[in-house]
Amino acid sequence: MPRFAANLSMMFNEHAFLDRFAAAAAAGFPAVEFLFPYDFPAETVAERAAAAGIEIALFNLPPGDWAKGERGLAALEGRSEEFRAGVATALRYAEALGVPRLHMMAGNADRRDAAAATRYRDALAHAADAAGAAGRDLVIEPINPRDMPGYFLNDFDYAAELIGELGRPNLKLQFDVYHRQVMRGDVLKGLEAMMPIIGHVQIASVPKRNEPGTGELDDFRIFGTLDALGYAGHVGCEYRPAGETVAGLGWLARAGRRD
Ligand SMILES: O=C(O)C(=O)[C@H](O)CO
Numbered sequence: 001m002p003r004f005a006a007n008l009s010m011m012f013n014e015h016a017f018l019d020r021f022a023a024a025a026a027a028g029f030p031a032v033e034f035l036f037p038y039d040f041p042a043e044t045v046a047e048r049a050a051a052a053g054i055e056i057a058l059f060n061l062p063p064g065d066w067a068k069g070e071r072g073l074a075a076l077e078g079r080s081e082e083f084r085a086g087v088a089t090a091l092r093y094a095e096a097l098g099v100p101r102l103h104m105m106a107g108n109a110d111r112r113d114a115a116a117a118t119r120y121r122d123a124l125a126h127a128a129d130a131a132g133a134a135g136r137d138l139v140i141e142p143i144n145p146r147d148m149p150g151y152f153l154n155d156f157d158y159a160a161e162l163i164g165e166l167g168r169p170n171l172k173l174q175f176d177v178y179h180r181q182v183m184r185g186d187v188l189k190g191l192e193a194m195m196p197i198i199g200h201v202q203i204a205s206v207p208k209r210n211e212p213g214t215g216e217l218d219d220f221r222i223f224g225t226l227d228a229l230g231y232a233g234h235v236g237c238e239y240r241p242a243g244e245t246v247a248g249l250g251w252l253a254r255a256g257r258r259d
């Protein structure tokens with residue numbers, strides 16, 4: 001069975017953010033992930049995770065003004081100073097929280113715009129190098145245009161090409177099964193082909209983005225494939241519980257039973 005990480009931005013929303021670490025641990029998760037820790041001092045988040053005895057698998061670099069619709073700064077014009085400050089902040093949190101990898105969101109920009117593509121590439125090289133010097137991985141994630149219209153990184157092959165071209169060993173792909181299925185399908189072959197560059201996996205049912213096992217894919221077969229491919233990283237459970245979080249965890253018990 002893969003190492004599941006509860007996504008605290010979507011799951012356990014019955015509790016205040018800082019109480020979600022203990023809730024996830026009590027529900028049997030060995031790890032968590034979330035969008036952003038920046039509303040709280042790093043030390044406070046670290047204390048809550050340590051008290052719960054739970055590992056933090058991943059969080060994102062500061063995204064710009066999320067409430068105003070910004071979804072990362074990397075490809076945006078005139079924001080490189082803010083982007084670089086965000087990389088430093090994220091690495092400070094990663095150190096305090098003992099987090100091995102960070103997700104760099106791209107921002108809303110047109111991938112066919114050569115200037116935006118150059119900005120994105122430069123930002124990626126900078127963030128990967130800074131993360132590498134700090135002993136951390138950096139991951140990038142193609143996101144489907146239905147959920148995030150206008151998002152720059154909306155193609156798996158483009159992401160893989162960039163990772164290859166930049167050639168940083170700590171720069172990897174975040175393979176979100178939900179986005180892959182919405183954009184392209186061919187999930188099992190995609191996992192197989194991209195496994196050498198995959199640094200993090202996320203899962204949710206398609207199309208509702210609820211619990212695994214409730215959508216159009218055989219999510220349990222996907223878990224088996226990840227095991228068969230030797231994937232040793234985390235699988236982030238980035239889904240919106242259809243009801244109460246713990247009541248919907250039957251899929252986790254089933255994944256453990258492998259039936
Ligand atoms: O949207 C997703 O799938 C993500 O993983 C991002 O981190 C947040 O939008």
Ligand SMILES: [Mg+2]
Binds near residue numbers: 141176202238
């Ligand atoms: Mg995702």
